[in-house]
Amino acid sequence: MSHEHYAALTVFVGLFGLVTALGFVAARWRRADLDQLHEWGLAGRRFGTVVTWFLLGGDLYTAYTFMAVPALVFGAGAIGFFAVPYTIIAYPFVFVVMPRLWSVSHRRGYITGADFVRGRFGSGTLALAVAITGLLATMPYIALQLVGIQVVLGAMGVEGSGWMSDLPLVIAFAILAAYTYQSGLRAPALIAIVKDAVIYVTVIAAVLVVPIRLGGYAKIFDAVPPQKLILTPPGPHDFGQYSAFSSLALGSALALFLYPHSLTGVLSSSGRAVIRRNSALLPAYSFLLALIALLGTMALAAGVDKDPAFSHGFARYGTNFAVPALFLRTFSPSFAGFAFASIAIGALVPAAIMSIAAANLFTRNIYREYLRPDCDGKEEATVAKIASLVVKVGALAFVVLAPQKYAIQLQLLGGVWILQTFPAVVVGLYTRRLHRWALLVGWATGMTVGTTMAYQLHFKGTVYPLHVGPWTISAYAALWALLANLGVAVVLSAILNRAGVDPGIDATDAPDYAGGP
Amino acid sequence: MTSSNPRPRAWLWHLLLLAPFVGTLWVPFYNAIDPRLAGIPYFYWYQLTWIGISAVVTAVVYFATRWPD
Numbered sequence: 001m002s003h004e005h006y007a008a009l010t011v012f013v014g015l016f017g018l019v020t021a022l023g024f025v026a027a028r029w030r031r032a033d034l035d036q037l038h039e040w041g042l043a044g045r046r047f048g049t050v051v052t053w054f055l056l057g058g059d060l061y062t063a064y065t066f067m068a069v070p071a072l073v074f075g076a077g078a079i080g081f082f083a084v085p086y087t088i089i090a091y092p093f094v095f096v097v098m099p100r101l102w103s104v105s106h107r108r109g110y111i112t113g114a115d116f117v118r119g120r121f122g123s124g125t126l127a128l129a130v131a132i133t134g135l136l137a138t139m140p141y142i143a144l145q146l147v148g149i150q151v152v153l154g155a156m157g158v159e160g161s162g163w164m165s166d167l168p169l170v171i172a173f174a175i176l177a178a179y180t181y182q183s184g185l186r187a188p189a190l191i192a193i194v195k196d197a198v199i200y201v202t203v204i205a206a207v208l209v210v211p212i213r214l215g216g217y218a219k220i221f222d223a224v225p226p227q228k229l230i231l232t233p234p235g236p237h238d239f240g241q242y243s244a245f246s247s248l249a250l251g252s253a254l255a256l257f258l259y260p261h262s263l264t265g266v267l268s269s270s271g272r273a274v275i276r277r278n279s280a281l282l283p284a285y286s287f288l289l290a291l292i293a294l295l296g297t298m299a300l301a302a303g304v305d306k307d308p309a310f311s312h313g314f315a316r317y318g319t320n321f322a323v324p325a326l327f328l329r330t331f332s333p334s335f336a337g338f339a340f341a342s343i344a345i346g347a348l349v350p351a352a353i354m355s356i357a358a359a360n361l362f363t364r365n366i367y368r369e370y371l372r373p374d375c376d377g378k379e380e381a382t383v384a385k386i387a388s389l390v391v392k393v394g395a396l397a398f399v400v401l402a403p404q405k406y407a408i409q410l411q412l413l414g415g416v417w418i419l420q421t422f423p424a425v426v427v428g429l430y431t432r433r434l435h436r437w438a439l440l441v442g443w444a445t446g447m448t449v450g451t452t453m454a455y456q457l458h459f460k461g462t463v464y465p466l467h468v469g470p471w472t473i474s475a476y477a478a479l480w481a482l483l484a485n486l487g488v489a490v491v492l493s494a495i496l497n498r499a500g501v502d503p504g505i506d507a508t509d510a511p512d513y514a515g516g517p
Numbered sequence: 518m519t520s521s522n523p524r525p526r527a528w529l530w531h532l533l534l535l536a537p538f539v540g541t542l543w544v545p546f547y548n549a550i551d552p553r554l555a556g557i558p559y560f561y562w563y564q565l566t567w568i569g570i571s572a573v574v575t576a577v578v579y580f581a582t583r584w585p586d
Contacts, residue, residue, distance in 0.1 A: 078560060081560070081561070081564060084541075084564040084565075084567075084568070085541035085542060085564065085567070087568075088537050088541050088564075088567055088568055088571045089537050089538050089541060089542070089571075091571065091575060092534035092535075092537055092538070092571065092574070092575055095534065095575055095578070095579070096531060096534065216556055217555060217556040217557050218553070218555075218556025218557075219556075220556075221553075221556060221557065221558055221561075229550060229558060229560070230548050230549065230550060230558065230560045231544060231548050231560075233548065242544040242545070242548070245544055246542045246543075246544055249541065249542060250542060273583075276579050277579060279575050279579070280572055280575040280576040280579050281572075283568050283569075283571055283572035283575075284572075286568045286571075287565070287568050287569075290564065290565055290568060294561070
């Protein structure tokens with residue numbers, strides 16, 4: 001390790017220490033009985049507009065976003081900008097849909113999407129399918145937060161060989177596990193404020209300083225190869241990159257708030273007005289994300305991958321190293337340490353919320369549903385705390401033991417899978433005309449179609465070219481799978497409803513969906 | 518206040534929320550390099566602009582459909 005590395009590491013460790021202290025102090029914030037699951041796992045549903053804004057922003061924009069989006073732009077060009085329309089359209093959707101879910105969850109004491117499905121359709125099996133999908137999609141997502149921390153540690157020269165190489169990562173995650181166990185959702189909510197501050201400072205510094213170094217934005221875009229600057233236009237028998245770009249944006253936006261950690265963020269707010277207000281305020285993060293995507297363009301223009309100083313990093317971490325390399329090239333060592341800390345803290349907040357959400361799912365929809373139906377509130381909270389530890393250890397073991405590319409591939413699959421809960425969770429908020437068994441068969445169809453498509457793409461991407469007559473339509477596999485899922489659910493519902501098959505008991509009623517502050 | 522308002526007007530306001538979907542998902546609107554703005558190709562600044570538009574649209578709908586209890 002060089003002198004520069006020590007300067008960067010000092011700043012990094014200092015900031016890490018600060019958020020650790022905050023994580024433990026958070027247990028005393030808005031003090032309540034943390035032995036109740038809705039207090040530990042949803043912070044008592046009392047977060048107002050400002051805290052919810054920080055929490056959701058800290059939750060949705062993960063370390064992987066900060067690395068993968070610019071990495072995609074760096075590697076593939078304009079198509080990577082699908083992330084911008086994705087976050088633009090996600091919020092109008094949230095504005096309309098999520099207050100309904102908040103209301104019914106508040107009235108009926110639901111803390112997960114599977115809880116709602118259980119009550120709405122009277123089907124434990126369907127709820128279990130939704131819960132397992134959530135767990136499957138969340139685990140690799142947590143693992144990817146660790147990959148993010150690994151890359152920035154590597155950029156600061158922290159990479160030994162053998163088991164020692166993973167020690168810093170293990171320590172960082174052990175600390176995270178300890179304060180999540182103790183403080184629950186209050187810890188990431190408090191840390192999210194620091195996360196946002198350091199990330200905004202880093203990104204704004206980057207978009208101001210890098211163009212000065214590279215001679216202005218015109219020069220940056222001129223240096224980008226023309227085929228990467230905009231999307232490939234449609235040919236005679238295909239839609240070029242147009243259909244891939246739009247379907248990635250739409251599919252990702254619809255999937256975003258089906259993830260357990262996003263629902264945890266929504267349900268911990270104090271009312272529907274808070275959610276609606278946040279839908280207008282959260283685009284501030286979309287702007288940040290667009291700037292981060294531009295960092296990929298800048299790294300491309302700067303040609304960081306051609307610098308021999310970074311050849312080791314690119315060989316080890318692939319295009320995920322593009323942004324760290326850009327920071328190392330642009331910033332002083334101590335500010336690079338600050339920037340890397342912002343990415344690492346950016347990983348801790350979502351990792352904590354994801355593990356809490358997974359713990360809520362396991363406790364509510366598997367443990368209490370199938371293992372101990374008569375457990376009391378304290379036992380429920382204790383099980384959730386332990387589950388949050390198990391989930392983190394699992395993610396850590398995965399990153400340490402399995403090749404990094406598996407985590408990334410599983411994350412791609414997770415996005416395809418989680419969208420298959422859309423008919424039960426989102427359509428279910430509006431209508432009960434879809435039959436519970438039709439939804440289950442539709443879900444199984446969507447999971448199968450999506451997984452098969454990903455398999456045929458060798459788990460390297462999620463844009464699947466479907467051949468229809470003379471046409472080739474390339475679109476996000478999650479959306480193809482959702483179409484199959486919805487098609488089966490609608491047709492089968494018509495048949496089952498006509499045949500008079502028992503639709504199950506709906507534990508909710510119409511006023512449940514509109515009530516509350 | 519609630520959003521499931523009996524007044525039919527509220528529904529019309531929500532239609533405004535479709536604008537960001539149309540504006541950003543229909544790629545032929547903006548898959549072009551020119552006109553540039555401060556050196557930034559159209560493809561990029563068009564999308565940046567829509568972030569602002571969608572925030573404003575959502576805020577307008579929020580205030581228009583909000584009323585006292």
